[in-house]
Amino acid sequence: MPTVTYVDFQGQSTELDLAEGMTIMQGAVMNGVEGIEGECSGSCACATCHCYVDDAWLAKLPEMSENEEEMLEDTASERKTNSRLSCQIKATATMNGIVIHMPEEQE
Template identity: 70%
Template structure:
């Protein structure tokens, strides 16, 4: 099963197996990981699953939707060029080992 490395704001790394087809948000929430809230349960309506994706994986992700782009403008933590909503990233074999940094606050 492919793995995701979640790095919290303090630099602690959590490597979790996330099944293909599940979102990175689901993987974090189902494993009780702090730092991703997912208040809208992954419907791309709240931005409480904001993360920063390692640049090495950005080209492997689907294009950002207009809705995701708008929500990222209202995140609690600074929006960066690597910002994405983890509810919009579905795990796949080519993302095995993806590293996502969690912001200070959601």
């Protein structure tokens, strides 16, 4: 089970063990971690699951789709070079220890 650390905008962190295949967004929403909303339930259609992936992990993630790339143009908080949509990142064993930072706002 990959361990994911979610760090909210105030710097408080929450560590969760996610089942493989579960997305980073699902892990947050199902466990009541605030800062990731996931309004479209993972359809890559809302951008309320925007997150910043810790730089050390960025290169280990699958490339983003064209659709994710487009949705990231419409985030409530600033888009950065490490911005991703957390509903498009599935937890895998190689991701064990990943750190996800939440933006200031999602809407």
